[in-house]
Amino acid sequence: MALTVVGSIAFDSVRTPFGERERMLGGSAVHFALAASFFTEVRVVGPVGDDFGAEHLAALQDRGVVTEDVERVEGGETFFWRGHYEYDMNLAHTDETRLGVFGEFQPKLSPASRDAEMLFLGNIQPQLQRDVRAACRGAELVALDSMNLWIDTEREALVGAISEVDCLMLNDAETRMLTREPNLARAARAVMNMGPEIVVAKRGEYGAALFTERGLFAIPGYLLEDVRDPTGAGDSFAGGFLGYLDSRRVAGAQLEESALRQAMAYGSVLASFNVEDFGTERILRLGTGEIEDRLRQFKRITDFEVEPVRTG
Amino acid sequence: MALTVVGSIAFDSVRTPFGERERMLGGSAVHFALAASFFTEVRVVGPVGDDFGAEHLAALQDRGVVTEDVERVEGGETFFWRGHYEYDMNLAHTDETRLGVFGEFQPKLSPASRDAEMLFLGNIQPQLQRDVRAACRGAELVALDSMNLWIDTEREALVGAISEVDCLMLNDAETRMLTREPNLARAARAVMNMGPEIVVAKRGEYGAALFTERGLFAIPGYLLEDVRDPTGAGDSFAGGFLGYLDSRRVAGAQLEESALRQAMAYGSVLASFNVEDFGTERILRLGTGEIEDRLRQFKRITDFEVEPVRTG
Numbered sequence: 357m358a359l360t361v362v363g364s365i366a367f368d369s370v371r372t373p374f375g376e377r378e379r380m381l382g383g384s385a386v387h388f389a390l391a392a393s394f395f396t397e398v399r400v401v402g403p404v405g406d407d408f409g410a411e412h413l414a415a416l417q418d419r420g421v422v423t424e425d426v427e428r429v430e431g432g433e434t435f436f437w438r439g440h441y442e443y444d445m446n447l448a449h450t451d452e453t454r455l456g457v458f459g460e461f462q463p464k465l466s467p468a469s470r471d472a473e474m475l476f477l478g479n480i481q482p483q484l485q486r487d488v489r490a491a492c493r494g495a496e497l498v499a500l501d502s503m504n505l506w507i508d509t510e511r512e513a514l515v516g517a518i519s520e521v522d523c524l525m526l527n528d529a530e531t532r533m534l535t536r537e538p539n540l541a542r543a544a545r546a547v548m549n550m551g552p553e554i555v556v557a558k559r560g561e562y563g564a565a566l567f568t569e570r571g572l573f574a575i576p577g578y579l580l581e582d583v584r585d586p587t588g589a590g591d592s593f594a595g596g597f598l599g600y601l602d603s604r605r606v607a608g609a610q611l612e613e614s615a616l617r618q619a620m621a622y623g624s625v626l627a628s629f630n631v632e633d634f635g636t637e638r639i640l641r642l643g644t645g646e647i648e649d650r651l652r653q654f655k656r657i658t659d660f661e662v663e664p665v666r667t668g
Numbered sequence: 669m670a671l672t673v674v675g676s677i678a679f680d681s682v683r684t685p686f687g688e689r690e691r692m693l694g695g696s697a698v699h700f701a702l703a704a705s706f707f708t709e710v711r712v713v714g715p716v717g718d719d720f721g722a723e724h725l726a727a728l729q730d731r732g733v734v735t736e737d738v739e740r741v742e743g744g745e746t747f748f749w750r751g752h753y754e755y756d757m758n759l760a761h762t763d764e765t766r767l768g769v770f771g772e773f774q775p776k777l778s779p780a781s782r783d784a785e786m787l788f789l790g791n792i793q794p795q796l797q798r799d800v801r802a803a804c805r806g807a808e809l810v811a812l813d814s815m816n817l818w819i820d821t822e823r824e825a826l827v828g829a830i831s832e833v834d835c836l837m838l839n840d841a842e843t844r845m846l847t848r849e850p851n852l853a854r855a856a857r858a859v860m861n862m863g864p865e866i867v868v869a870k871r872g873e874y875g876a877a878l879f880t881e882r883g884l885f886a887i888p889g890y891l892l893e894d895v896r897d898p899t900g901a902g903d904s905f906a907g908g909f910l911g912y913l914d915s916r917r918v919a920g921a922q923l924e925e926s927a928l929r930q931a932m933a934y935g936s937v938l939a940s941f942n943v944e945d946f947g948t949e950r951i952l953r954l955g956t957g958e959i960e961d962r963l964r965q966f967k968r969i970t971d972f973e974v975e976p977v978r979t980g
Contacts, residue, residue, distance in 0.1 A: 373850075443850035538685075538755035540873075541893040561852075562874035563888055572969050576875055576886035581853040617972040655974045657884050660929040662967045 358397045359602045360469045360495075361388045362488050363478020363591075364435050364458055365402040365426065368635060371440040374584040380635035381412050383435060384478035384501070387588035390639045391595025391626040392476075393419040394647060396602040398595075399469045401425040401488075403457040405432035415640060425469050432457035445586045445631075446560045463488050470494070474602045476594060477521065479503050482513035489520050496605070499523035499554075499598055501590070507534050515550060523554035525594050528565070531557050540565065541572070554616065556597065558590050566620050573617050578628035578654055585634040589627040592639065596626030625650045670709045671914045672781045672807075673700045674800050675790020675903075676747050676770055677714040677738065680947060683752040686896040692947035693724050695747060696790035696813070699900030702951045703907025703938040704788075705731040706959060708914040710907075711781045713737040713800075715769040717744035727952060737781050744769035757898045757943075758872045775800050782806070786914045788906060789833065791815050794825035801832050808917070811835035811866075811910055813902070819846050831863035837906050840869040840877070852877065853884070866928065868909065870902050878932050885929050890940035890966055897946040901939040904951065908938030937962045 366383030370376060385402045392398045399422040404412075408428065416423050433456035439448050463484060475495040477485040479502055489498055498521040506514045507530060514534075518524055524531075524547050528540055535546035544555040544567035555567040561583075563576040600622040604615045625647055632638045678695030682688060701710045711734040716724075720740065728735050745768035751760050775796060787807040789797040791814055801810055810833040818826045819842060826846075830836055836843075836859050840852050847858035856867040856879035867879040873895075875888040912934040916927045937959055944950045 539893060539895060541891045545893075559874065562871065563886075565888070565891060572891055573972070574875075574888035574891055574969055575972070576877070576888045579853045579877060579884055579886055581851060581857075583851060614973055618975065621972050621974075652974055655972070657886055658970065660885070660887070660933050660967070661926055662933075662963055663930065 357602050357605060358399060358468070358472040359392055359474040359476065359598060360399045360401060360465070360472040360492065361385050361392070361476040361478060361595075362401040362463050362485075363388065363476070363480060365400070365404050365408070366435040366437055366458075367407070368587055369436075369438040370585055370587050370634060372445065372585050373441070373443055375634065377634045379436075380637075381415055382437070382588060382635050384588075384591045386416065386636065387591035387630065387639075388476060388478060388595040389416060389421045390419055390636055391592040391630070392599030392602070393421050394626070394642070394644060395596070395599030395622070397422065398599065399425060399472060401463050401465055401469055403427045403429055403432070403461045405429055405434040405457045408434045415636070419640075422468075425464065425466050427464060429457040439587070441586065445583055448587070465491055473497070473605060473607075474598055475499070476598055477501065477517070478591070479506075482506050482510050482517040485517040486513070486520060489517065497522050497598075497601065497611070499525055499594065501525050501594060502530065504530055504533060518547070519551035521552055523556065524552045525556040525558065525597070527590065528557040528559045531555070541567070544572075556620070558593055560586075560589075564593065564620055564624060566616060568613070568616065570613055573620060575620050575624055576658060578624055578650070579657070580628060580632065583631045586631045587635060589630045592630035593623040593627040595623075597623035621651055621654060622647070625654060669786075669914050669917060670711060670780070670784040671704055671786040671788065671910060672711045672713060672777070672784040672804065673697050673704070673788040673790060673907075674713040674775050674797075675700065675788075675792060677712070677716050677720070678747040678749055678770075679719070680899055681748075681750040682897055682899050682946060684757065684897050685753070685755055687946065689946045691748075692949075693727055694749070694900060694947050696900075696903045698728065698948065699903035699942065699951075700788060700790060700907040701728060701733045702731055702948055703904040703942070704911030704914070705733050706938070706954070706956060707908070707911030707934070709734065710911070711737060711784060713775050713777055713781055715739045715741055715744070715773045717741055717746040717769045720746045727948070731952070734780075737776065737778050739776060741769040751899070753898065757895060760899070777803055785809070785917060786910055787811070788910055789813065789829070790903065791818075794818050794822045794829040797829040798825070798832060801829065809834050809910075809913065809923070811837055811906065813837050813906060814842065816842055816845060827862060830859070833864055835866035835868065836864045837868040837870065837909070839902065840871045843867070843869045853879070856884075868932070870905055872898075872901075876905065876932055876936060878928060880925070880928065882925055885932060887932050887936055888970060890936055890962070891969070892940060892944065895943045898943045899947060901942045904942035905935040905939040907935075909935035933963055933966060934959070937966060
């Protein structure tokens, strides 16, 4: 089993009401890969510049992430994002973006990355997502993330990319925006009509919802008292979700509904750890026992019994 | 068992992207009472004017709601609210409010209403909530709702009222505003330090969260494809929650955690029916079998298994 992710590798400078950090390791592919690394072998495809040091690669490699497709562009600068959050941490404020080598990114996949059974197309230009999708002919499950920018500026290419994948993972506002349907359940059905059999709507601190032909599933967010930096939470969710699914995958067999639901729970758990500290700090010191403990705790805080009641 | 509710009885004129209605029966006490009436005997305390007809009283009475403390003020006009919703139905836009008899409301409780084991203090002026609380000496469980207006203008009286109740039910933004604590879990703890042992944070379409000394519980919203009018959903949630708790109450015994969780689920179910049509229309044609069916369906769409995983 193996999982390839294509996306950004970045340095993030972030300020929140609880502190700030300069030039942390970040980017969608990094957050995704670290979260998924607890479940399966992950291969990262993405560009970095001269400023990306051995210690940054080592952070990924120490978690078992395969970095042979991390492309170093000589003379280039790694993608840089500076942003901040107010107390409402559902909303990121961007203060500076420097695309650097990410602006000219043309994904190059090694044979092993092309052959992975699962593929995550992180939030990059939709035509590049299509190119990577086409290159990975053997992928049994392909998931795609995107953002409002591409819905606004590259809608046609994005809808084309979506039509070629099995699973769409957007936040709920983006799902509504893409389909021009204000009701989330209807929006998810509209996405399924575009092609994907699986639609995951991420809802920030409120959790996530899963829609398939066989039904729907909703899970609240794991309630935390300490949220320090939400950057990367959505990608950690996706990494936990797909990483778990890859670990449960049986060649040729359809994914069971129960596996998808557990994947939603693992995604939520990884996202909950992500936000407890800045950037990748919490995930980098995370242990597998903590993941299992939190999953059980998550089950406890969401479980309820159904008993007949004396209604009248 | 019996449950008394004090709050507004109103006529609501509402427009949403899915239609509009003039002068529907509404108000917090009405939505609450109708939802709770599926579980227990409910007594409504609130004022109406000359314009409140026998057919409006009958709508409550037909559901078994006791209306002897509905006070008719001669020459007065029933509380009137006109509002509308855009596609984001989490936000109500008020176009007109006429307090009418509600502006001079001084609750008058019959002995039977004072003697109810449970009391819901709907969203009215905090000092009136305190007066009613003091009058109902025998109430074993008292819950209180409020709104941003009272947090802004009557904070001291409101904190006093909260200190005298067992359960606070606010929406999550109001809970944060009241406690000046942006994190919901911390805000709930701050509320518990004011007095209540039970804190329910309503989160609109995203569900609700429950905090007690013994732990926490979170439930997503029931995902619907057809939401026509959210007016009254929070009160229907409260009615389902407290109505169910009253039906489960055993004299002198503490409420079990499992009962509180089921009450959250029933509250969510009643709120989900509330929003399916305008005003009280859906609840008035609701059957008990539909409630039980939806509760089971709700369990199905939120349940997940916990299996050990091969993490590494």
